[in-house]
Amino acid sequence: MNSSTPHDKVALVTGAGSGIGRACxxxxxxDGWRVVFAGRRLQPLEEAIVAAGDPWGDIGQRALALSADVSDAAAVQRLFDTLQQRFGRLDLLFNNAGTFTAPTPLEELPLERWQSAVDVxxxxxxxxxxxxxxxxxxQSPRGGRIIxxxxxxxxxxxxxxxxxxxTKHAISGLTRAAALEGRAFDIAVGQIDIGNVATDMTELMAQxxxxxxxxxxxxxxxxxxxVVSTFLAMARLPLEANVLTMTVMATGMPYVGRG
Incomplete structure (x- = not known):
């Protein structure tokens, strides 16, 4: 796939209004994809599309902002119904939406905060x-990629x-289970584990x-x-190849060893 030429492949990114989701x-x-920007609030999604620029002169045909609470089954159904009606297929899903929880001892974690983390x-x-x-x-051609x-x-x-x-440990289980079930249907499922990218959410880490x-x-x-270049490398792969897990992190962060 030539990254300098528009094509007909369709991507859906959740949590696309800010941070990693917006950038990817x-x-x-x-990179030439048709992209659905999904998130809770419509305005940041629309602003993200405008800020991306219009390299092909047809951004109205190639980008779509859709407001959806992806922790709600009915909202997810509507999201995919709209995507299919607009673009006809899906070649890439980036399950990016997520939430942090404030540092809290396990025994003091409120049930509602636990439930919120599980939901998102x-x-x-x-x-x-x-x-x-x-x-x-x-769909035809069959298959696609999920990251x-x-x-x-x-x-x-x-x-x-x-x-x-x-919840993030459970995502690793989802990745592997879906990769196993998907391979008979040309569905490649992989995971990108990210450490300390510079966003508003990680500002406190620098302090x-x-x-x-x-x-x-x-x-x-x-x-x-x-992060974006690593993500694109995964997204551009032919379906015959899959990166099951990928870690991209700040080189100097205390991850490897005992920190």
């Missing part, structure tokens, strides 16, 4: 993956982060993050373009 959705649009970090990507499977199995936004927390937790760690030994230390962060 914009990159797909500039696990329930939502499961629902979107279900709908993507249904569409990808029956889940995991986290290095899926493997190495931060202190006081039970809800986030557990000082709680470490496993109880100390608070500043952590290095990496530029967003490092």
């Amino acid at each position: 959705a914009q990159a797909l649009l500039r 970090n696990l329930h939502a990507p499961f629902l979107c993956t279900q709908q993507a499977f249904r569409l990808m199995k029956q 889940n936004n995991g986290s290095i927390s899926a493997h190495v937790p931060r202190p006081l982060s039970a809800a986030y760690t557990i 000082g993050a709680l470490q496993a030994d109880g100390s608070v230390r500043s952590e290095p962060r990496m530029r967003m373009d490092a």
Whole structure:
């Protein structure tokens, strides 16, 4: 696929109004994809599309902003129905929408905060993956790719982060289960685990993050373009190839070893 030429492949990015989702959705649009920007609030999605520019002169035909609570089954159904009506198929789903939880001892974690993390970090990507499977199995040509936004927390937790760690660990299970079920239908499923990209959500890490030994230390962060280029490398692969898991992280962060 020539990245400098528009094509007919269709992508859906959840949580596309900010951060990683916004940057990756914009990159797909500039890479020639038709892209559905999905998120809770319509205005940031529309602003993200405008900010991406119009390299092909037909952004109204290639980009679509759709407001949806992807933790709600009926809203996800409507999202995919609209996508299919507009573009006819789906070639790439980026399950990106997610939420952090404030550092809290496990025994003090309020049930509603736990439920919120499960709804956004696990329930939502499961629902979107279900709908993507249904569409990808029956469309022609058959198949497509799903990329889940995991986290290095899926493997190495931060202190006081039970809800986030557990839900991101579960994403690894979703990735592997869906990869196994999808391979007979030309559906490739992979996961990108990201550590310390420079966004508003990680600003506090630069100021000082709680470490496993109880100390608070500043952590290095990496530029967003490092994540985007890694994501695009996965997205552009032919369906005969799959990156099951990929870790991209700030080189100097305390992840490998004992930190």
